Amino acid sequence: MSIPVVTVGAANEAVVDGLERLHGPVTVVRRCSELTELLAACQSGLALAAIVGDGSEELTTTLVDRLGAVGVCVVALTDSEDEARRLRSIGVVAASADIEPVVLAAEISRAVERTSSYGQADGPRSTGFAAPAADSPTAPQPEEAMAETSGSGRIFAVWGPAGAPGRTLLAVNMAAELAADGQSVILVDADSYGASVSAMLGLLDESAGLAQACRLADQGLLDIEALTAAASEVFTKAGSFRVLTGTTRADRWTELRAAALTLVLERARQLADVVVIDTGFCLEADEELTFDTLAPRRNASTLCSLELADVVFAVGSADAIGVPRLVRGLAELELVVQQASPRVVLNKVKRSAVGYAPEQQLAEAWSRYGPAFGIEAYIPSDPEACDAALLSGSVLLECAPDSDLRRAIAGLVCAPVHQKRHSFGRTARAPRRLKR
Known part of the structure; x- marks a missing residue:
């Protein structure tokens, strides 16, 4: 299955370029200059995943929830362990800034698969109807974050x-x-x-x-x-x-x-x-x-x-x-x-x-x-x-x-x-x- 991806941030252009050269199921369809542009692109149905190379500190639970409501999972690239821990707690897949493109493509595929399977059958703790978009369930948190908050x-x-x-x-x-x-x-x-x-x-x-x-x-x-x-x-x-x-x-x-x-x-x-x-x-x-x-x-x-x-x-x-x-x-x-x-x-x-x-x-x-x-x-x-x-x-x-x-x-x-x-x-x- 083809996985369209939108990106934001110029600091990790090498990783994004390597992702494009793979010619696999993960395809970069737009490179955004700021987070608001990425959000608009995702809400228009253009992508299934978003890669945040710069500005991960602007990601919040509400923003991730809005993207999850339209079926988009978020992957952030960071070298800070504290920032990675914070991102996981709000439902973001955190990866290293110098991650190999092949490994990144696999992470994106797994995240998209989790999001799509979650949409088919809500878990026992789903809050889909109470989230901002009632007809679309919120994207699930990664297993590590769920273990922390349970x-x-x-x-x-x-x-x-x-x-x-x-x-x-x-x-x-x-x-x-x-x-x-x-x-x-x-x-x-x-x-x-x-x-x-x-x-x-x-x-x-x-x-x-x-x-x-x-x-x-x-x-x-x-x-x-x-x-x-x-x-x-x-x-x-x-x-x-x-x-x-x-x-x-x-x-x-x-x-x-x-x-x-x-x-x-x-x-x-x-x-x-x-x-x-x-x-x-x-x-x-x-x-x-x-x-x-x-x-x-x-x-x-x-x-x-x-x-x-x-x-x-x-x-x-x-x-x-x-x-x-x-x-x-x-x-x-x-x-x-x-x-x-x-x-x-x-x-x-x-x-x-x-x-x-x-x-x-x-x-x-x-x-x-x-x-x-x-x-x-x-x-x-x-x-x-x-x-x-x-x-x-x-x-x-x-x-x-x-x-x-x-x-x-x-x-x-x-x-x-x-x-x-x-x-x-x-x-x-x-x-x-x-x-x-």
Whole structure:
């Protein structure tokens, strides 16, 4: 098969000339003067591979992801070991600047073969639909880079439809309960519409930790130390956990690119036992309707988080508006993230909104009109405990440790904490002390 190649950089003309003299399947179809010209040539469908001889320091995760979206693999020539390591971490094939043309042709052929086979069958960690070009999967990283970023931690994504069903409340307190259970936890605020984790925990909203980590990942500079430095540490009386705070303004959503966020989450899996993500509500991909399908997408952070998650908690308000919204949202979630098997959580359960025996009535209504999977948990309404936690900038574990709300949330992630958990509506009240 013929492999058309475009090149950029004059420092390695000898290698490119030798590649042309081979008269093999690898053919140089254009020599570009700058990286932007190379990008335009690749997006026009002119090549299957790009050789970067000069200016490899300008390559970022986002740029490599855009080239991978149109089926182009990137090969960079460098003699710096540090630069080669950085390039491999963002999915670039790094080769020596004085590589033999025959060896370079073989490297290009293998890279193109990996890219084409990846496009035919996405791997289990594919984030193709969440990348800037939804119809074309992102080019895979080399085996060395995948080995570096793979981790054993689990990812819990907390999602819910519009209407403030309690995503942030659930995510923050899940992280606190997991930390109290002795696990290392990173809480990520990936809501591109209304990031609020920092406000709920009383953290200074001076910088966006997640945006900072994404910038480093985009440049291929995100390691364990850099991720730890970008995260804020929150201490409770039972443990501590790290937080990657969300964007400080809603218009900064463009900093949460899918390709960079994927690297951040994979690195977080390597650092922590559990990664809890507070996602946004919107699952639409309406940006694809614009003329530039490679432009940033506001919902990419939510879609990417849901696709990478090991467990998706779908939370909805237990009332006449929240339940139908959740049912419609779950149907949409099934379409955009087919591998997701969400654990349904109904929040703000109270008699005044549902009636007598609210859990029973919600279960009966769900069995008639809801999806095939059942309700995982019922979270009781406790506005006083929520207000106290928000006012003090703390978690329920500290301000309302004995509340049914706190026990219900902890029961989702660490069951031993909830041996005292009671069914809402049939809660055994503690005996009152008699006054003297």
